[in-house]
Amino acid sequence: MKPRPLLFALGAGLAFPGLLNPMHAASISRIFVTAEGTGDRLAEKSPIAFELLPQPDEVFPTVMIDERKSFQTMVGIGGALTDAAAETYAKLPPGRQREFLTACFDPDKGIGYSLCRTSIHSCDFSSASYTYDDTAGDTELRNFSIAHDLAYRIPFIKAAMAAARGPVTLFASPWSPPAWMKTTNNMLLGGKLRPECAQAWAGYFVKFVQAYGKEGITIWGLTVQNEPMSPQTWESCTYTGSEERDFVRDHLGPALARAGLSGVRLMIWDHNRGLIYQRAKAVYDDPEAAKYVWGAAFHWYAGDHFDNVRMVHDAWPEKNLLFSEGCAERFDAARIKDWQWGEKYGVSVMRDLNNWAVGWTDWNVLLDERGGPNHVGNFCYAPVIADTHTGALTYMNSFYYLGHFSKFIRPGARRIAATSNSDNLLTTAFRNPDGSTAVVVLNTTDQGFPFRLWAGGEAATASSPAHSILTMVY
Numbered sequence: 001m002k003p004r005p006l007l008f009a010l011g012a013g014l015a016f017p018g019l020l021n022p023m024h025a026a027s028i029s030r031i032f033v034t035a036e037g038t039g040d041r042l043a044e045k046s047p048i049a050f051e052l053l054p055q056p057d058e059v060f061p062t063v064m065i066d067e068r069k070s071f072q073t074m075v076g077i078g079g080a081l082t083d084a085a086a087e088t089y090a091k092l093p094p095g096r097q098r099e100f101l102t103a104c105f106d107p108d109k110g111i112g113y114s115l116c117r118t119s120i121h122s123c124d125f126s127s128a129s130y131t132y133d134d135t136a137g138d139t140e141l142r143n144f145s146i147a148h149d150l151a152y153r154i155p156f157i158k159a160a161m162a163a164a165r166g167p168v169t170l171f172a173s174p175w176s177p178p179a180w181m182k183t184t185n186n187m188l189l190g191g192k193l194r195p196e197c198a199q200a201w202a203g204y205f206v207k208f209v210q211a212y213g214k215e216g217i218t219i220w221g222l223t224v225q226n227e228p229m230s231p232q233t234w235e236s237c238t239y240t241g242s243e244e245r246d247f248v249r250d251h252l253g254p255a256l257a258r259a260g261l262s263g264v265r266l267m268i269w270d271h272n273r274g275l276i277y278q279r280a281k282a283v284y285d286d287p288e289a290a291k292y293v294w295g296a297a298f299h300w301y302a303g304d305h306f307d308n309v310r311m312v313h314d315a316w317p318e319k320n321l322l323f324s325e326g327c328a329e330r331f332d333a334a335r336i337k338d339w340q341w342g343e344k345y346g347v348s349v350m351r352d353l354n355n356w357a358v359g360w361t362d363w364n365v366l367l368d369e370r371g372g373p374n375h376v377g378n379f380c381y382a383p384v385i386a387d388t389h390t391g392a393l394t395y396m397n398s399f400y401y402l403g404h405f406s407k408f409i410r411p412g413a414r415r416i417a418a419t420s421n422s423d424n425l426l427t428t429a430f431r432n433p434d435g436s437t438a439v440v441v442l443n444t445t446d447q448g449f450p451f452r453l454w455a456g457g458e459a460a461t462a463s464s465p466a467h468s469i470l471t472m473v474y
Helices: 083-090 094-105 153-164 195-214 241-258 273-284 306-315 340-354 397-406
Strands: 028-035 043-049 062-073 076-080 115-120 169-174 221-223 265-272 295-299 320-325 357-364 384-386 393-395 414-420 426-431 437-443 449-455 458-464 468-473
Touching (some): 028 397, 028 458, 062 357, 094 153, 115 357, 169 195, 241 265, 273 306, 306 340, 340 357, 340 426, 340 437, 397 468, 414 437, 437 449
Parallel strands (some): 062 449, 076 115, 169 221, 265 295
Antiparallel strands (some): 062 414, 426 437
């Protein structure tokens, strides 16, 4: 069978027959491959058959699956619908807009993003700082308005949700309260929330959720504060563990409850994995604060610390874990094809999922030819880069690496036991609501390997190319 590339023909507006109609029989496995040094990008290869193998051996590389042991249920996988992404999208010609939406959100013709993030007013990836209420002292929020978002962001979110042809889960994060609510009178460079403005700031969250709801956009979840330990040069606000606990317990949690929004999932931390346990302990060990909190969100920007994610789950198994942001920083157009960008995504998604994350959200879904727009010059990569002068779209290899998870591991999927006897092959596996099983295998080495997929006394033999990711669906 000739390999069938997933997205090469998107620019021509072609459809892709049979991309995700997994065979519901354990005797055949379909394989999709992305590999360095080849043209394979989510390319479908010849299916492989399972044969009897009662006992795998220690020498031949083997990925072993046990569907009888299941773990967390997936919320989804996707990226952030920022002002920068929305403004870039608006500059594309209609045909390229359709191509982008299909590529990212269509579950059959594209990679099926199902979980997205947005910001509460501006962040660094906005063209300028703004809020929904700039009236100093307006603690009653009489002047609150999301009119700014009606120009680009809200239409973009609605277009993405329509392209998904099914539910897209959306959560939102603030980068800073309005300047008049802060000790520094400045949205940038850190600072803290004024104690006398805590109730008004909690009400601001409520009004945001309600205002987006009136636009037909459901806010599924909220994080308390983006990166609460970093006084960034852009919009930022710092909280210690005790300060975040107290704000949740005394203000934000009760405000959501009074407004009938207890079903909105509230997440703490929203920062790097390194201190996630300490922040979880500060909040979860207070029952009155913990009762309002669905889980903890986390980023990847300061070390890996994957075990810290697992430790939070082990200590508080009733709480959830969600990766809320990661990107390749310091945009350089000359390095856009570096293979490392995709592999960084592959390793992080796989290890986070194997350590109990129920969702994984990339940062900007789309950026322009400079890695922006960004009002503080903090330019970054995104899986899709648009040239706003020519309309051309560049799909980085990170787009395809993410697609190996987002396309085949669907909302509601349950992680099942998956182990490897080779240090060179990383793996995870999920059972989807439609009955299909998706097994992802990652090889970050310079060498290709034959390997077996073993399940229940049967095995199928495949090949893992050097620097590749593959998904097997049966």
